[in-house]
Structure formats: C-alpha cells, structure tokens
Amino acid sequence: MTPAIVFLEKQKAAFTLHQYDCTAQDDFGAHAAEQLGVPPERVFKTLLTEGEQGAVVALVPSSGKVNLKRLAKAAGVKKLEMMPPQKAERLTGFKVGGISPFAQKKRLVTVLDASAQEHDTVLVSGGKRGLSVGISAAEIARLLNAACAPIAE
Structure with a gap:
C-alpha cells in the first residue's frame, strides 16, 4: 500500500x-493509458514546477503538456519552470513515473x-509505477484544495 492509497x-x-x-522508461502517462486501455486524455500526469514563490503541481492529460504561463497565472505566481526529476x-517522496498528487511530503x-471535468473519472498515479487511481475531478479538487483551470496544451 502506497502513502497515496493510505491517504x-x-x-x-x-x-x-x-x-x-x-515497462516504460519515460512518457509514463501514455504507457499507462496504453496498458490500461483508456484514452490518453483520461490519464493525467503529475508534473512539478518551481518558481520564486515555491513549487506548484500541475495535473494534465498525458496526451498533452503543461502551459507554464497559464499554470503560473492559475497558481497566482509570476513565472514557473519545470522542476528537475x-x-x-x-x-x-515518490519516484518519477509514480509521483502521485496525493500524500506528497x-x-x-x-x-x-x-479538461478533467469532461470525464466522470480520470486516472492519476497511485504512488508507484504501475499503479493508477481512478478518481473524479471534484474529488481531486476537494482532497488537494486544487484549482481547476485550462493549463494544458
């Protein structure tokens, strides 16, 4: 049981x-979508970014990428860049390819x-490679006090 599942x-x-x-070494979201037989736009990857004001987590479909300007605006910060793995x-506290948005240090x-709101549930990492969690956008927002904004491209 991972810390994310316990949480x-x-x-x-x-x-x-x-x-x-x-078995993937990169593009873990697309690999998960393929292995689980779900559209890549329903599998969300957890990306970490950083700026002068600290770190910001972006949850975006594996079929796209995060728009850093839109993310910064949604997070209320000036500028963000991708965080080194x-x-x-x-x-x-999680390994790349298994970084869950839940139960981070x-x-x-x-x-x-x-776009998560367009689906009944989306899949996010369960805290290790090979484990995903199906959960609604509303539940993600409630559990993480997450903002919801068009941050993917």
Whole structure:
C-alpha cells in the first residue's frame, strides 16, 4: 500500500485502483493509458514546477503538456519552470513515473487541468509505477484544495 492509497482511504475518498505492468522508461502517462486501455486524455500526469514563490503541481492529460504561463497565472505566481526529476523525487517522496498528487511530503499548490471535468473519472498515479487511481475531478479538487483551470496544451 502506497502513502497515496493510505491517504485516500483515510479521507474516505471515492476511487478505484488500476494496476498494470510498467515497462516504460519515460512518457509514463501514455504507457499507462496504453496498458490500461483508456484514452490518453483520461490519464493525467503529475508534473512539478518551481518558481520564486515555491513549487506548484500541475495535473494534465498525458496526451498533452503543461502551459507554464497559464499554470503560473492559475497558481497566482509570476513565472514557473519545470522542476528537475531528482528534485521532484526529493520533494514529493515518490519516484518519477509514480509521483502521485496525493500524500506528497509537503502539501503543495496544485492546479488540475479543466479538461478533467469532461470525464466522470480520470486516472492519476497511485504512488508507484504501475499503479493508477481512478478518481473524479471534484474529488481531486476537494482532497488537494486544487484549482481547476485550462493549463494544458
């Protein structure tokens, strides 16, 4: 059981678990979509960014990428850049390819791409490679106090 799953259970969140065999070395979201047989726009990747005001988590579909200007605006900061993978691992406590938005070492500002609202549930990392969580956009927003904005392109 990962810290993310423990967190979701403690919060009595409505979610489903989806396990798959992860053999990818990069583009983990697209790999998860393929392995689980779901459209890539329903599998959201957890990306970490940083700026002068600190770190911001972006949740965007694996079929796209984050627009850093739109993310900064949604987070109420001036400028953001992608965080190096090793720093993201240290900050969250999860390995790249398995970084969950839930139960990170420190609660960070989180922005969910508005497209998540187009689906009953989206898949996000469950805290390790090969484990995804099916959860609604509303539940993500509630659990993480996440903003919802059009941040993907």
